[in-house]
Amino acid sequence: MTSGLAAALREATSRSWARRARAGHDLAPFADVPEAAEALVRLLLDVEDTMVTRRTAKALSRVGTPTAVRLIALAVAESDSNQADWLRTGVQDALVGPDGVPDMATACGQLAQDQDEAVRRGAAEILVWTRGTSG
Template sequence: MNHSAPGDDVPTALRDARSTSWSLRADAGRRLANAAEDPEVAGVLHRLLLDGQDTAVTQETAEALLGRGDVCGLRLVLAARAVADDDAGDHLAAALTNVFRQSDEGCERLDTLASALVSDADPSVAEQARRVLAPW
């Protein structure tokens, strides 16, 4: 799922990620999800996933990352979920449901991605991946 619009660029999105406006931060999270492999961008995405000012930023960023449908996006969401407070954690879990758990195909895709992360070098990501795979 590609959320970028023509003319979007990473420097502008990185600037918007620091905005006092929740809607600009949420939009930045959606745009930056496309560049999540970049270490600098990944750090900013982690901050947006744990946005302490507005959970809409958390959920929008998480859904954009999960919408990529790849291990990179899921890994960033699980890393944030491992350290999130209860409120942010609930929104990260809701994003997992919204993106993957609405269909059998989505559930299968989530299981495949989470299975790839159960042996992640980061033990907190591996633990979160095991939790995703546990029956709910």
């Protein structure tokens, strides 16, 4: 495990919302690593601070791979309405940012075939969020 990944995993459990939000950003490129994926879903569903949810969703959206978007979809399926609002805001932050992001519609389309019904449901919701935004 790289030192950056290990450090971000430690930060993901910090009492500080700012450290947890930074961990979400730093872990996003490691969405395909099981330990990181588990921590990322926890951060997406952070019950203590909505900024952690928002920044983690934005970071995963910027990665834009089906694996990264799958984590957002899982969180969407488990979220309450307030968390879902902040997940949506994070996704939309990434989509309207100046740097552009990979095609979320393509990732959501791939996830529409996922074996997990919750992922399919979450991906369908994310796809709705992406309509009408431009990078």
